[in-house]
Amino acid sequence: MSDISYYSPEGLKKLKEELHQLEQVERPRVTQEIADARDKGDLSENAEYHAAKEEQSHLETKIAKLKNVVANARILDESQLDTSKILIHSNVKIKNIANGMEFSYRLVADSETDVRNGKLSVNSPIGKGLLGKQVGDVAEIQVPSGVMKFEIVEITR
Numbered sequence: 001m002s003d004i005s006y007y008s009p010e011g012l013k014k015l016k017e018e019l020h021q022l023e024q025v026e027r028p029r030v031t032q033e034i035a036d037a038r039d040k041g042d043l044s045e046n047a048e049y050h051a052a053k054e055e056q057s058h059l060e061t062k063i064a065k066l067k068n069v070v071a072n073a074r075i076l077d078e079s080q081l082d083t084s085k086i087l088i089h090s091n092v093k094i095k096n097i098a099n100g101m102e103f104s105y106r107l108v109a110d111s112e113t114d115v116r117n118g119k120l121s122v123n124s125p126i127g128k129g130l131l132g133k134q135v136g137d138v139a140e141i142q143v144p145s146g147v148m149k150f151e152i153v154e155i156t157r
Contacts, residue, residue, distance in 0.1 A: 003072060004072050004073075004074055005069065005072060005074070005109040005110065005111070006073075006075070006076040006089070006109060007074070007075060007108075007109050007112065008075070008089060008112070009075055011108065012070075012075055014112075015069060015070055016070060018066065019063065019067065022059065022062060022066065023063060026059055030052060030055050030056045030059055031056070034049065034052045034053060034056060037051075037052050069111060073109075076088065076089055083155065083156075084135075085132055085133060085134045086107065086130045086131055086132060086133050086152065086155055087107070088108065088109070088131075089106065089107065089108065089157070090106070090107050090157065091104065091106045091154075091156045091157065092104070092105055092130060092152065092153075092154065093152075093153040093155075094130070094139070094150040094153060095150065095153050096148065096149070097149040097151055098148070098149065104118055105119070105120040106118055106119050106120070107120055107121075107122045107127050108120065108121065108122065109121070109122065110122075110123055125141055125143050125144075126141055126143070126150075128141075129141030129142075129150075130152070133152050134155070135152050135153065135155055137151075137152045138150065138151050138152075139151075139152065
């Protein structure tokens with residue numbers, strides 16, 4: 001089953017660039033490493049050959065997964081979105097009710113996640129808990145350490 005994911009134009013471009021790098025640079029490099037190791041003789045005892053083959057297997061798996069993500073990626077037209085509630089690509093400011101700390105995040109697709117830069121996956125526990133909420137709502141979110149309560153302070157695009 002394919003899972004459609006929504007991306008910003010920059011996020012989709014980054015995915016396509018990564019796929020191009022893997023297919024056009026990494027794949028030929030690994031193929032050359034296999035050929036070089038094969039030229040060294042007996043393959044049954046050639047650690048370089050086996051390591052290169054394993055790397056090739058991991059690389060091909062990564063390429064296949066990334067191709068699937070790109071094939072199912074859609075660019076989100078943010079002008080058509082309801083700005084009164086939290087959706088993917090919303091910028092949100094939330095306040096932890098327990099300690100009063102405020103946090104700002106942009107909800108993004110899994111592959112664009114970068115918590116250090118304020119990009120939170122919509123599929124994370126907090127991301128899922130915020131979806132659909134409006135300013136003033138309190139989101140009760142189950143996290144590994146228990147239930148956290150966040151007040152929605154602001155929603156922007």
